[in-house]
Amino acid sequence: MAPSVRTGARTGTGYGDAVTTGRNRAERSCAISGIGQSDVGRRLGRDPLELTLDACYGAIADAGLVPSAINGLSTYPGGMTGSKGFTGASAYEVIDAMRLEVDWFDSGIETSGQLGSVMKACMAVAAGMADHVLCFRSVWEGSAQGSGGRSSLTPGGGRNSRIYAGGFEQWWLPFGSAAPPVWFALYAQAHMDRYGTTADQLAQIALNARRNASRNPKAIYRDPMSLEDYYNSRLITTPLRLFDCDVPCDGATAVVVSRRELAADLAQPPIYIEAMGAAMHDRSNWDQLKDLARTVGADAAEQMWARTSLTPADVDVAQIYDGFSYLTMLWLEALQLCPVGESGPFVEGGTRIALDGVLPLNTAGGQLSAGRLHGYGFLHEACVQLRGEGGERQVAADPQVAVVAAGGGNTCGCLLLTTVAEV
């Protein structure tokens, strides 16, 4: 929104002239020069640092760089204790293990979703703090949670113990709203009540993911899934079933964000970051959103579209977060790929979002079937598709524009990627 000159107060919609005139668009200084991904599996039982380094060294080699060329590093979420595999390696661990000499580095979870780490890398490059920034996301939730580890949040003490909930947690944990499926089920029900979205429509996100996963050799679940199979999966919390929830896995993904002039001379055709969206104009408390059937991702998407002359109609392939199937539906609306409230009819029957549809969606199988690589899997797949390296799952029509969106709740971000540099 344009700020008032006098007070800085927002006076209308749209973004300031820094955007519309192209000044300060950090992402235009950058390109993705390399991508890398470790082995991915349900429970690999391997050192998560090894997986992380596999992805990082892979991305650097893919770009045609050597590790000593990397002078920046950015990751989500960085080091955490007691994370049950939510983070596979911290920024410090990777910097030390690779003996990097960095001019800038950053990690953190309070940002615009997993892609926030990539946006920060762009800003660091544009600000002249680094030339080649290694960005990664690493998870080992499959191994760390073990068999059934995700099924219960019981602390060590069992039935007679107590959990003390502080911070934001105090507002939902005492009521058994104990995990993200519950929070997103609440939103999904709100959408169904408001717009008449149906379970059959929700199922299409999971079915589409599985169809595409069958063409991805690294996907975790590749066997065909029917609508009947979907309905036979157990209810977790209405309206979400097991197959509406992504699958914890082990794996790491990395990309190198390089200064655009440097990327042009490297080993791969650069993938350009046409626009990025980080905005959050809503409450950061999950149950206080202005509208429970909307995502703050809509704010990020509005910002992203304001930073480019491309429009939603230009998107050739969409890689959209599916921590829960409903989130993908919500992001389709947020990204303006379909009208608000109409994601249900849009995905109905699954033809529009199929590999040969008007908007191929989650072509690697998403997190629902290919594993919860937590946002970066979508970024990786977008680059694969734009480079035409999708193999059996390659979108046929030579895609040139991909949208990537990740996150949900109060942590959402999106990127528009292209094969052609706009000035």
Add this chain to the structure above:
Amino acid sequence: MSERQSSERQSSEQGSDEQGGFAVVPELSDRNRHFWQGGAKGELVFLRCQDCGSYLHPPIPICPHDQSKNVQPEAVSGRATVATYTINHHPWLPGFETPYVVAIVEIAEQTGLRLTTNLINCPLEDIHSGMAVQAVFHHIEDPNGDVWLPLFEPVPEPAPVTGTP
């Protein structure tokens, strides 16, 4: 499952937990004590800006609308409507007999003032968004200070009006 099992939480609403039973207990602080202990008097209490009248939740020390520091705990009616809900079947925590109902309710006094809570004393098939509910309190004894969780139950339907007064 019986309707009773599914619609009551821990069979002890408006009663108190047995000593030592599993519970998730809000960590009391000077900022939130009014909310978690208001139930001792049967009251649902929010911070309210005494200058502009806005209820502030979660509690914060300065009103974001007028930057007033004159914010004080104030009881509301306890009336609310169900904004959305989910019937949870998964045993995330001990002490929560499944299925149980998590809801977001909107407090009657202010649009957008919401709580995540449990719906109790309501058959699952009757639950719907927009239904009128009222707060009841679930007492948890705790050595660090007792707390009262605000849960919600349907407001009894008014008896049909017949005839003229």
